[in-house]
Amino acid sequence: MTTHPSPAMIARYADREADLDEVTAWSVEVHLEDCADCRALVADSTTDDTRTLLARIAASVDHDIAAGPAPERRRRWSAARNRWLVWQLVPWLTMTVAVLGCAVLLQALRPDLPSLVSLLAPVAPLPGVAIAWSRRHDPAWELIAGTPAAGLAMLLRRTAAVLVVVVPALALAGTRTGASLALTLLPCLTFTAATIALGAFVGVRFAALGLGVAWTLAVVVPAVVTTHLPAVMQPGSSPVWALLTLALAGFAATQANNFRRLSSHN
Amino acid sequence: MMRTVSAAETAPTIHPWAVHAEGLRVRAGRHLAVDGLDLALGTGVHGLLGPNGAGKTTLMRALATVLKPAGGRLTLLGEPVDARANLRPVRRALGYLPQQFGFYPRFTVREFVEYMAWLKEMPKTAIPGAVQRAIDRVGLQAKAGARMKTLSGGMLRRAGIAQAIVNDPAVLLLDEPTVGLDPEQRLEFRELLRDLGVDSCVVVSTHLVEDVATACTDVVMINEGRLVYQGTTDDLVTQGGEGDAGDSPAERGYSALLRRHRAAAGR
Numbered sequence: 001m002t003t004h005p006s007p008a009m010i011a012r013y014a015d016r017e018a019d020l021d022e023v024t025a026w027s028v029e030v031h032l033e034d035c036a037d038c039r040a041l042v043a044d045s046t047t048d049d050t051r052t053l054l055a056r057i058a059a060s061v062d063h064d065i066a067a068g069p070a071p072e073r074r075r076r077w078s079a080a081r082n083r084w085l086v087w088q089l090v091p092w093l094t095m096t097v098a099v100l101g102c103a104v105l106l107q108a109l110r111p112d113l114p115s116l117v118s119l120l121a122p123v124a125p126l127p128g129v130a131i132a133w134s135r136r137h138d139p140a141w142e143l144i145a146g147t148p149a150a151g152l153a154m155l156l157r158r159t160a161a162v163l164v165v166v167v168p169a170l171a172l173a174g175t176r177t178g179a180s181l182a183l184t185l186l187p188c189l190t191f192t193a194a195t196i197a198l199g200a201f202v203g204v205r206f207a208a209l210g211l212g213v214a215w216t217l218a219v220v221v222p223a224v225v226t227t228h229l230p231a232v233m234q235p236g237s238s239p240v241w242a243l244l245t246l247a248l249a250g251f252a253a254t255q256a257n258n259f260r261r262l263s264s265h266n
Numbered sequence: 267m268m269r270t271v272s273a274a275e276t277a278p279t280i281h282p283w284a285v286h287a288e289g290l291r292v293r294a295g296r297h298l299a300v301d302g303l304d305l306a307l308g309t310g311v312h313g314l315l316g317p318n319g320a321g322k323t324t325l326m327r328a329l330a331t332v333l334k335p336a337g338g339r340l341t342l343l344g345e346p347v348d349a350r351a352n353l354r355p356v357r358r359a360l361g362y363l364p365q366q367f368g369f370y371p372r373f374t375v376r377e378f379v380e381y382m383a384w385l386k387e388m389p390k391t392a393i394p395g396a397v398q399r400a401i402d403r404v405g406l407q408a409k410a411g412a413r414m415k416t417l418s419g420g421m422l423r424r425a426g427i428a429q430a431i432v433n434d435p436a437v438l439l440l441d442e443p444t445v446g447l448d449p450e451q452r453l454e455f456r457e458l459l460r461d462l463g464v465d466s467c468v469v470v471s472t473h474l475v476e477d478v479a480t481a482c483t484d485v486v487m488i489n490e491g492r493l494v495y496q497g498t499t500d501d502l503v504t505q506g507g508e509g510d511a512g513d514s515p516a517e518r519g520y521s522a523l524l525r526r527h528r529a530a531a532g533r
Contacts, residue, residue, distance in 0.1 A: 087372070138368075139368030139369060139370060139371075140367075140368045140369055140370060141368065142327075142332060142364040142366070142367070142368065143362070143364060143367065143368070143369075143382065143429070144385060145332045146330045146331060146332050146357060146360060146362045147357060147382070147385035147386050147387075148353070148354040148355075148357040148358050148385075148386060148387045149384070149385040149386070149387055150357075150385070257350065260331075260353050261331065261332060261333070261334055261353075
């Protein structure tokens with residue numbers, strides 16, 4: 001900041017009769033905005049009339065503030081309580097966790113069956129993801145679809161909210177039944193990425209539905225019937241799942257534009 | 267407090283029209299609801315009139331960038347809004363009140379408007395002030411702390427208007443904003459419209475010719491997805507004669523235009 005203007009200049013600034021050129025007046029004004037000491041000097045060099053006027057204004061402003069409504073208190077934004085998504089997802093996530101619990105129980109009763117938790121792991125996040133990005137389940141979707149924040153980032157945030165519940169549940173169920181942790185969590189992530197990648201073209205809801213049905217028919221049913229764990233779930237396959245996850249996630253990232261309009265397919 | 271004025275704020279506008287459509291076609295499901303529409307709208311309040319099924323809502327949704335145009339060109343604030351465009355900068359300058367406007371029932375009015383302001387990517391420090399201003403402008407101060415599910419229809423509509431204007435949009439799209447408002451609120455709303463139309467492009471879709479006649483500077487009439495008429499409100503009044511249906515000059519003008527258009531289309 002520049003140096004303080006001289007007291008003489010401030011006195012001339014405050015005196016309306018004094019002749020102060022515009023450029024100097026501006027520079028004093030700019031300085032006064034930031035300097036409390038010089039403002040005090042200006043206040044000292046004003047007349048008594050001005051001071052009484054200012055005091056009167058200050059008193060009436062104070063009075064109006066006291067008489068008016070109290071300012072809105074800043075409440076702490078409670079995400080868990082206020083977010084629509086949280087309430088909407090509770091029943092679906094409860095169902096997912098309950099199904100996984102049943103799989104663990106069934107495994108304990110019938111140890112000869114192939115690992116049910118592993119078989120269900122890929123489809124476990126799909127109901128939640130489908131609900132999180134669906135115009136039928138989001139009442140404000142039309143409002144949201146027109147905002148700049150709508151897009152892949154928002155879908156990923158909502159997906160993360162689903163995974164926060166599903167992944168620990170899967171990990172717990174996996175350790176209970178002795179299933180490989182990598183072969184439980186990796187397919188879960190792969191199918192989530194696949195849902196988003198496919199959802200760019202047909203909508204997330206249809207993508208989740210299609211992938212869920214395909215997995216059930218192609219892998220779960222044959223595995224239960226033959227009581228043999230399919231090849232895709234054998235211990236050696238985890239690098240393939242990992243690669244597939246990365247490839248699908250990368251592909252989904254290139255299709256970000258398709259999620260700009262929430263209404264495209266969902 | 268001093269603040270830095272960014273170059274974007276002082277940059278002159280280089281687009282002639284805030285909303286510019288050329289041969290615009292938009293699908294509603296399989297049906298082509300907007301079919302070859304040419305439209306150019308600048309600053310002011312534009313009333314969008316038309317019979318039921320004319321394609322008003324579909325047009326509004328396309329202007330709000332919610333629907334992807336099936337063909338033609340649509341430019342908002344000088345930026346093309348097609349399948350490949352980056353919609354983000356345009357959407358920051360948009361305000362939209364849908365016809366059927368859903369909301370999260372557990373949110374209070376203030377939380378709802380705040381949430382929308384956040385989705386519109388307003389700077390965090392500007393949000394509380396902007397939210398209060400928007401709520402003040404629609405006259406919902408007394409209900410700011412009430413949950414959305416406890417509001418009446420007219421109040422909900424006003425909360426919807428508040429979220430639409432919270433970011434001081436350059437293009438404001440209001441689809442049937444006066445539904446559920448009582449006569450006094452309608453008058454206040456018209457006042458608000460005139461105020462908003464001073465420096466932004468406001469498009470109001472409505473069935474009520476009276477709203478257009480009193481609050482809009484400009485009338486756009488569409489039927490079956492095509493432009494029927496565009497002109498000033500005074501012009502609309504002069505279109506009608508004594509023999510036309512309607513209780514006011516503007517209504518007579520409206521029905522005369524529609525009748526003439528239908529006769530021309532039937533030939």
